[in-house]
Amino acid sequence: MKKPQPFDVGLIQMKMDADPQVNLERAVERIREAAKAGADVICLPELFRSHYFCQKTDCALFDLAEPIPGPSTERLAPLAKELGKVIIASLFEKRGPGLYHNTAVVFDAEGTNLGLYRKMHIPEDPLFYEKYYFTPGDLGFKTFDTKFGRIGVLVCWDQWYPEAARLTALQGAQVLFYPTAIGWHPKEKEEFGIAQHSAWETIQRSHAIANGLYVAAINRVGREGPTDGGLDFWGASFVSDPFGVLIQRGSHDGEELLIAKVDPARSEDVRRNWPFLRDRRIDAYGDIVKRWAT
Numbered sequence: 001m002k003k004p005q006p007f008d009v010g011l012i013q014m015k016m017d018a019d020p021q022v023n024l025e026r027a028v029e030r031i032r033e034a035a036k037a038g039a040d041v042i043c044l045p046e047l048f049r050s051h052y053f054c055q056k057t058d059c060a061l062f063d064l065a066e067p068i069p070g071p072s073t074e075r076l077a078p079l080a081k082e083l084g085k086v087i088i089a090s091l092f093e094k095r096g097p098g099l100y101h102n103t104a105v106v107f108d109a110e111g112t113n114l115g116l117y118r119k120m121h122i123p124e125d126p127l128f129y130e131k132y133y134f135t136p137g138d139l140g141f142k143t144f145d146t147k148f149g150r151i152g153v154l155v156c157w158d159q160w161y162p163e164a165a166r167l168t169a170l171q172g173a174q175v176l177f178y179p180t181a182i183g184w185h186p187k188e189k190e191e192f193g194i195a196q197h198s199a200w201e202t203i204q205r206s207h208a209i210a211n212g213l214y215v216a217a218i219n220r221v222g223r224e225g226p227t228d229g230g231l232d233f234w235g236a237s238f239v240s241d242p243f244g245v246l247i248q249r250g251s252h253d254g255e256e257l258l259i260a261k262v263d264p265a266r267s268e269d270v271r272r273n274w275p276f277l278r279d280r281r282i283d284a285y286g287d288i289v290k291r292w293a294t
Helices: 020-036 059-064 071-083 156-160 162-169 186-211 264-273
Strands: 007-013 041-043 086-096 099-107 113-118 143-145 150-153 175-179 214-218 221-224 231-234 238-240 246-249 256-262
Touching (some): 020 041, 113 143, 156 175, 156 186, 186 238, 214 256
Parallel strands (some): 175 214
Antiparallel strands (some): 221 231
């Protein structure tokens, strides 16, 4: 059996413009920068084509959605082939009339579309009104065999669910990518901001530890929404190794490119010494599929 080789991941932490075409061009430019810097698998933030529109419910905003294949995929697939790199892009998918998903597309280094992951967990909170726009994913949890390694892709709110990380890890993912759009309510930031960000990072690093794999979270930055409210997207994109050690972390407010190495040998070493997968009691977990166990 061929030994899995290390590869570099590139996380593009960026601000979003109100114009989708501007965002697409900026994304292409930053993907080129990431490829030049040595990244093999390059991931964009969640819903990178627009401002985070889920801050309000407005039927007209469904016009931001696009089919897959569509304008974004037609631009990014040739780019992946040109650069010889894997690209992960998070899109507002129009699947059919009145049917929309929050969807990640994975392009292999030859420009082929390896498949889709449709966001499974859909939040509904003040300024995160995603249930209005997105149908929950129906493709399950997936991994993708790319030129450089086997990756799993989950999206934002999926970050909080250990079940999603576990089921993706059990399919052999070497790294979990989480394209993300998360930030502070400005009026809550002073009181709760540190704790909220800490919880977000901690839960994802715990997925790395519990599953013995790399985790890469990619967030946007900048204030979006009305001047007297909106959201401050907190950036802080990061890569954690299989024991929860931070390899890279971005700032809270700057556009950045993060490059980090994924080494499957590190996962093997961690799993041998902390054999959580070995010691799972799969005979005793039947109640996990129930909403409540009593």
